[in-house]
Amino acid sequence: MLRPQQNSKRNLTSLNGVWDLELLINNDKSINKKVAVPASFNDLYTDDEIRTHSGKVLYSRKFRISDDWKGKNIFIYFEAVSYHASVYINGHHLGEHETGYTPFEFDLTKHINFDSDNFLEIIVHHHLTADTIPQSGFVDKEWIFNTHYPDVIFDFFPYTGIHRNVHLYTVNDSFLNNIKIDTDINATDGVVTIKGNIIGNASKVKISINEIQTEVLIKDNSFCETISIPEAKLWNVGEPNLYPLKIELFDSHGNKIDERLERFGIRKIEVRGNQFLINGKPAYFKGFGKHEDFPIIGKGNNDAVNIRDFELMKWINANSFRTAHYPYSEDILDLADEYGFLVISETPAVSLNFKFTTDKTLEVHKKALGELIERDYNHPCVVMWSVANEPQSQQKNAKAYFEPLVEQVKLMDQSRPVTMVSCFVPNDESMHLFDVCCINKYPGWYELPGQINAAKQRLDSLLEEVYQKYNLPIIITEFGADTYAGVHSLPAEMWSEEYQKDLILELIEVMRSKPYVIGEHIWNFADFRTSQNHIRCNGNKKGVFTRERQPKLVAHFLKEKWKN
Numbered sequence: 378m379l380r381p382q383q384n385s386k387r388n389l390t391s392l393n394g395v396w397d398l399e400l401l402i403n404n405d406k407s408i409n410k411k412v413a414v415p416a417s418f419n420d421l422y423t424d425d426e427i428r429t430h431s432g433k434v435l436y437s438r439k440f441r442i443s444d445d446w447k448g449k450n451i452f453i454y455f456e457a458v459s460y461h462a463s464v465y466i467n468g469h470h471l472g473e474h475e476t477g478y479t480p481f482e483f484d485l486t487k488h489i490n491f492d493s494d495n496f497l498e499i500i501v502h503h504h505l506t507a508d509t510i511p512q513s514g515f516v517d518k519e520w521i522f523n524t525h526y527p528d529v530i531f532d533f534f535p536y537t538g539i540h541r542n543v544h545l546y547t548v549n550d551s552f553l554n555n556i557k558i559d560t561d562i563n564a565t566d567g568v569v570t571i572k573g574n575i576i577g578n579a580s581k582v583k584i585s586i587n588e589i590q591t592e593v594l595i596k597d598n599s600f601c602e603t604i605s606i607p608e609a610k611l612w613n614v615g616e617p618n619l620y621p622l623k624i625e626l627f628d629s630h631g632n633k634i635d636e637r638l639e640r641f642g643i644r645k646i647e648v649r650g651n652q653f654l655i656n657g658k659p660a661y662f663k664g665f666g667k668h669e670d671f672p673i674i675g676k677g678n679n680d681a682v683n684i685r686d687f688e689l690m691k692w693i694n695a696n697s698f699r700t701a702h703y704p705y706s707e708d709i710l711d712l713a714d715e716y717g718f719l720v721i722s723e724t725p726a727v728s729l730n731f732k733f734t735t736d737k738t739l740e741v742h743k744k745a746l747g748e749l750i751e752r753d754y755n756h757p758c759v760v761m762w763s764v765a766n767e768p769q770s771q772q773k774n775a776k777a778y779f780e781p782l783v784e785q786v787k788l789m790d791q792s793r794p795v796t797m798v799s800c801f802v803p804n805d806e807s808m809h810l811f812d813v814c815c816i817n818k819y820p821g822w823y824e825l826p827g828q829i830n831a832a833k834q835r836l837d838s839l840l841e842e843v844y845q846k847y848n849l850p851i852i853i854t855e856f857g858a859d860t861y862a863g864v865h866s867l868p869a870e871m872w873s874e875e876y877q878k879d880l881i882l883e884l885i886e887v888m889r890s891k892p893y894v895i896g897e898h899i900w901n902f903a904d905f906r907t908s909q910n911h912i913r914c915n916g917n918k919k920g921v922f923t924r925e926r927q928p929k930l931v932a933h934f935l936k937e938k939w940k941n
């Protein structure tokens with residue numbers, strides 16, 4: 378499956394816009410609303426029972442197709458629907474998709490009307506259980522986060538809806554189905570290997586990278602070609618050199634039947650000893666754990682918000698972020714390629730609890746991981762896969778659970794390291810499986826509240842212990858303090874802008890004193906909405922920026938600290 382694009386052999390149209398929404402509250406009260414796509418529906422209306430609704434909802438709309446599309450195969454492509462989607466066209470059930478952050482598509486060709494309306498319906502179901510990724514819907518008495526409204530076991534609002542673009546597109550009977558781009562470096566040459574497969578019948582592809590052109594015969598519906606680019610301009614942080622790639626598909630009569638325009642960056646990643654090397658040079662991660670979250674649209678993809686976020690990350694001299702706690706939109710990864718940011722790309726497996734996982738949980742997790750790697754493989758910005766955030770990895774069965782997932786990553790992608798983000802080190806039972814140790818710790822906040830000096834000492838000894846135990850390079854993927862913008866205090870006290878600034882800057886000093894620490898990611902880039910509970914006031918306030926994307930005090934100091 379390839380992300381849809383408009384080109385000389387494909388048509389593309391958007392189904393974004395205003396749709397109809399029907400909710401059934403308590404199985405009897407039906408509510409009908411207008412709804413925006415893409416967006417979460419939760420914050421569009423004024424009723425709590427709609428905002429916190431977690432049952433099924435029905436999205437629907439009509440659309441017409443141009444006669445120009447007659448004779449083509451027509452597909453519908455959803456970039457993401459959260460959590461479960463069941464799709465119908467003109468009353469025919471096309472199929473289903475589970476997990477909320479990766480794309481899926483269906484062939485509509487047989488069911489489409491040309492001279493009248495087409496009626497599209499999606500039943501969207503956000504019901505999380507022990508078997509879903511992420512999990513929710515159970516109570517672990519030993520765990521503190523049990524009292525959320527709406528009730529979830531993670532710390533962000535369970536937004537629901539058609540969160541990303543919906544496209545209709547056409548292809549001919551034979552078309553390019555998948556393309557994988559690998560890059561390597563040989564002295565000053567860039568070495569690019571392009572693999573692909575096709576559906577239908579075709580005889581050759583023509584591959585063009587600027588003025589370099591080559592033709593490759595198709596065998597067993599696939600092709601593979603390696604091309605050297607002399608004096609290659611490499612892709613790296615802040616040096617987002619991208620090459621255009623054109624692949625044209627021809628039938629046995631020499632007619633062009635499909636085309637694909639891609640771009641790629643030449644770069645090589647290695648984890649060697651304590652270091653994370655990009656193009657042979659050590660990289661240090663400065664940046665954030667983020668969220669897809671914004672007022673009114675919730676988790677809906679929005680180009681303006683995405684660009685503002687990248688401009689702020691550039692302004693503050695960050696060089697990287699983690700897609701906490703799920704795969705982000707394809708538009709965000711495109712921007713990261715173009716701005717030259719390093720991305721740790723994460724599956725939606727947040728807060729796994731192995732007391733409740735089942736065979737089905739692991740199966741869904743594997744599928745979500747496979748879909749993520751498949752989707753993001755060609756993005757140079759993605760430098761590491763994260764299989765999970767903060768699982769209960771102090772539990773004995775964590776290792777057995779993660780083994781097949783690490784194996785799956787290694788099978789699908791030999792070019793990138795794999796990590797898991799843990800809050801249980803040094804008691805983590807599974808960290809030995811991974812290439813990099815990612816740690817979430819909140820000294821000076823959840824532990825040792827208000828005590829910055831003691832927090833520094835705690836972090837120092839923890840880092841030493843973790844490094845001794847696992848012997849892996851370490852990224853602190855979360856640390857920080859809730860901070861209500863506008864609250865000030867001298868001496869610095871929790872929740873004030875001064876406390877956030879002092880704590881973050883002091884903890885960074887500890888991290889930088891350890892040669893095996895290869896990154897500092899603050900939690901969070903911006904404030905974000907959570908479920909309601911007694912430790913959150915209008916959501917999580919650990920943002921360096923407010924939810925509206927304005928800086929708190931710490932932002933100005935980080936900008937200085939992250940220069941160079």
Ligand code: GCB
Pocket residue numbers: 531532533702766767800817855900917919
């Ligand atoms: C964590 C979680 C993150 C929370 C954060 C917090 O460890 O990974 O989802 O939002 O802590 O602020 O408590």
